Amino acid sequence: MLLTVDIGNTKIKAAVFEGTALLEKFVFSSDDALVEVKKIMQKFPATHHSITSVVGKDDHKLLLWLSENTQLTAVNHNLGFPFINKYATPATLGIDRMVLAAGAVLQYPNKHRLVIDAGTCITYDFTDNNNNYLGGAISPGLQLRYNAMHNFTAKLPLLYPQMPQSYVGNTTKESMHSGVVNGLLHEVDGFVRQYEQQYQDVTVILTGGDAEFLAKRLKNTIFANSNFLLESLNLLYLYTNQK
Incomplete structure (x- = not known):
């Protein structure tokens, strides 16, 4: 075990x-x-x-x-990973992002893969069908966006993720929920569309603490798996020991 x-x-x-x-x-x-x-x-x-x-x-x-x-x-940067790391600054690439990329490569062979980790920050990590890790993006997560509006303004309250009733918020709280949640949903859908336009057949995996909250509301076809990082650690262990 x-x-x-x-x-x-x-x-x-x-x-x-x-x-x-x-x-x-x-x-x-x-x-x-x-x-x-x-x-x-x-x-x-x-x-x-x-x-x-x-x-x-x-x-x-x-x-x-x-x-x-x-x-x-x-797990550290010197461990054997099942992809070629083409990040321009490989020493700065987060271990969690490397583990997720490894899991995507091992679980979805011979495919383009985009892993979206919806945690404290949202990370996007892309590996192509030749197992090249090309990079991705980092942006603030759901709660971080709420915290920023509260901490860097004088009067906006501290809120927690809640699906807005409408795109048009008719109170300050509803406006904040609309801005944070709908803004993030548009961001994720937009990133997925861009990758699909360039690489066409892309397998998209959504994971992290906010994966379930976001999954049902996204327009694009994705595999939602909140346990993907833990599963990726297991696959990486099996891979390194088989080598």
Whole structure:
């Protein structure tokens, strides 16, 4: 069994896999990380291997414990990835983006793929059908957009994601919901159209914490999978060990 751990900007997500089967998923705060991981290992004592990707702040105690109690693979830029990295500044490419690109390549072979990760930020990562990683885009996520309007204005309230009743907001709150949610939906649809115009047959994967909120409202055909990063960690582990 394999424990996959994604240390993100706001939460830590983990899952236990047996082969390619996801047995159980867990979400917890960084403050509770070590305690929660120990609980997972008690529940799945046959888990002898682990793989981690870190986007947020390193949890040194957690990583040390995993290295002492499992055979730990800490994903970094030197790990063997199943794509050719053509990013102009490869050392600055986020590990999470590399893991997602790897998962797309391994799960959807011989295709153009666009992975959209709707988390704290929205990241777009594109690999072509020759397994070249070409790059993508980064923009503020849903809650970040609400936070920015509240923090950088004098009177706009702090709101949380909610589907607007109409494109035409008739209150300040409804106007903010329309601007944030509809604006992001137009952004995602627009990016997908641009990639499809240039590359035609593109497989689009939507993941991240806001994937389910956005998926039903997007016009383009996508595969929505909130567990895709954890699944990608598992696939990357299998790939590196098969090599």
